[in-house]
Amino acid sequence: MSIQVLSPEVVDQIAAGEVVERPAHLVKELVENSIDAGATRVHVEFFDGGRIVKVIDNGKGMSPEDLPKALDRFATSKISKSDDLWSLKTFGFRGEALASISSVSKMTLTTRREGDEQAFQLVSLYGKKQPIDRVGGSQGTTVLMENLFENMPARLKFLKSDAAEHTAIKTTLKAMALAHFDVEFRIQENSKLVNFWPACKDRKERAEQILEIKPLFVGEASREYVKAYAVFADPHNVAKTAKNIWLFAQNRWIQDRSLQAAVNEAYRSLLMHGEFPIAAVWVETDPEYIDVNIHPTKSQVKFHDPSLAFRAVAGALRGTLEKAPWIQQSGQLRSQAQFGSAGGAVDYSDPAATYPSAKGLPNFATSENGAKVAQPEMPKENLAFQDSTFKTTQFQKKDFSFPTTSVQQPQMSYQTLAEAAESRQNFEMPAKAEVNSLNTETVAPVSGGYWSSLEVLGQANLTYIVTQHRDKMVFVDQHAAHERVAYEKLMNAWKGGKIDIQDFLFPLAIDMSPEKVEGLLLLAKDIERLGVFIEALGPGTVGVKAAPLFIKESVLGKVLDRMATEVVDQGGSYSLERAVGDICATMACHSVVRAGQALSIDQMKNLLREMDHFPLSSFCPHGRPVSVEYPFYKLEKDFGRIV
Ligand code: ADP
Ligand code: MG
Secondary structure, three states, X not given: OOOOOOOHHHHHHHHHHHHOOOHHHHHHXXXXXXXXXXXXEEEEEEEHHHOEEEEEEOOOOOOOOHHHHOOOOXXXXXXXXXXXXXXXXOOOXXXXXXXXXXXXXXXXXXXXXXOOOOEEEEEEEOOEEOOOEEEOOOOEXXXXXXXXXXXXXXXXXXXXXXXXXXXXXXXXXXXXXXXOOOOEEEEEEOOEEEEEEOOOOOHHHHHHHHHOOOOOEEEEEEEOOEEEEEEEOOOOOOEOOHHHEEEEEOOEEEOOHHHHHHHHHHOOOOOOOOOEOOEEEEEEEOHHHEEOOOOOOOOOOEEOXXXXXXXXXXXXXXXXXXXXXXXXXXXXXXXXXXXXXHHOOXXXXXXXXXXXXXXXXXXXXXXXXXXXXXXXXXXXXXXXXXXXXXXXXOOOOOOOOOOOOOOOOOOOOOOOHHHHHHHHOOOOOOOHHHOOOOOHHHOOOOOOOOOXXXXXEEEEOOOEEEEEEXXXXXXXXXXXXXXXXXXXXXXXXXXXXXXXEEEEEEEEEEEOOHHHHHHHXXXXXHHHOOOOEEEEEEOOEEEEEXXXXXXXXXXXXXXXXXXXHHHHHOOHHHHHHHHHHXXXXXXXXXXXXXXXXXXXXXXXXXXXXXXXXXXXXXXXXXXXXXXXXXXXXXXXXHOOOOO
């Protein structure tokens, strides 16, 4: 066969393979056209696995002269010269979506401009335009696409199940709606209304609508010419996949591994393995620093400096996550939900003002009309959950030590502290280096912090600190809490280069693979900043000359091996920072109070007070929650006091 120039029809069909690989892609193109046309309402219907799609908008419409041109390849009203590509104000610019789609389907375009007396309609059969008709119709444009790929049976085979294609379409529409909070979306699947998203006042409100989580939190950050704005769920609300990380660049929905990693990075140490954040993130930059034209479906972009975008995104989320705004908020929201307007008079925003930590259980009663009203609090003496019994039995000893045998046999019953003190006798006495820092003297009281404001009632199962706060009971996992504190201390110490260390008279020998030994020694200087001083004792042995005071000697081997694995697996300074995080988490985990250890009221209060010193303290460094809440209304319900 000699070389021939392909006919326009074949060119369009080839292009269609790129632009409209699957129905969700063409839905995106059609909706973007509507938005480019200034629509404030977009109505999308789809049937039959997306082989029939109808998009109705109230945009500016087209003139009868432009109507046929809309279907021509590289015909666009949006740019005229190549420079325009770098200052795009519209989503479309390639002028090939309608040409491509219409070449592989039957397309009916109906359009009417403001001021025109009627609408004009153009039908195209697999790229062959029929004469224009005058029809009735309101302002805006309707694109009806039917018989997708009927002229290309090979492509039809590539479509997935109807359900899968519908899911992809709905996902795309969510993304479109997230990008355009001020546009109303109405979505029908197989003639059934499945979503109606009225226009919103801002991105946060739209995100709450689409992600169906409330409240979401907002963060912003800039790195040079890159700005990031993020709306996201607190770390209690997680997804099982990364699909709930929505990324937008210049308000275009994009897929971007690096930015996805940035979001995960921000949640680092807040989520457990297999948990993913729920977040929508918008990255904005000067148009000259971003190329949006590297992919036919425009789903990928290229940043001039990807690391700026990464840092802006991570910073936007982290800045808010570190303030853990959900902690205060949760009580507030629940209270409002519980009390309705009657409770509205109580100001929950300032815990100290209404419910100082010494106050007792708020008592709820039901008024005649059935609404819940808050009663004045009971005098403290009447409380069933009194802590005076605890006072007499709590430890006098403020020094506090590590158990070495406790975790294997957790006590299954709710113990009094007296019983706990008994069982504590069985614990081995720790070496000096194992004594941790829960001394009452060491912590300056912080007032106003959430954790300090919890009223400690006692310890349950030698594992949980039982507290109450305003309208709920809060159970704090003592190990997780202490782990978080130790972790933050370590991280701070590492950042500030200050850590209490202990020298060993003879270096502690730790055996590991030669490769790991080598890796560790290479980073000896960095590791020193963690307070661990090492030297080579042989090809397969590391000697520890000194280590932080709070790490038990018995776990040093485990910690160093873990450290070596991290160091071997990861290189570069950024990953060192991450490795340090992991290492600190491991060290923290092995150096703090375990479950199964009795704590005095003072020790528990101290631990909680220490929690207030650090941001992000509502999760342990492995992402497990530090506390769980049990609202009183749930208790009331369980007791049948309310229905
Ligand atoms: P592009 O969007 O890249 O310009 P398209 O093939 O998607 O290319 O659309 C071609 C042209 O058709 C657009 O430039 C626009 O002028 C017109 N058009 C398409 N859809 C609409 C619509 N919903 N409302 C008004 N004009 C439209
Ligand atoms: Mg377009």
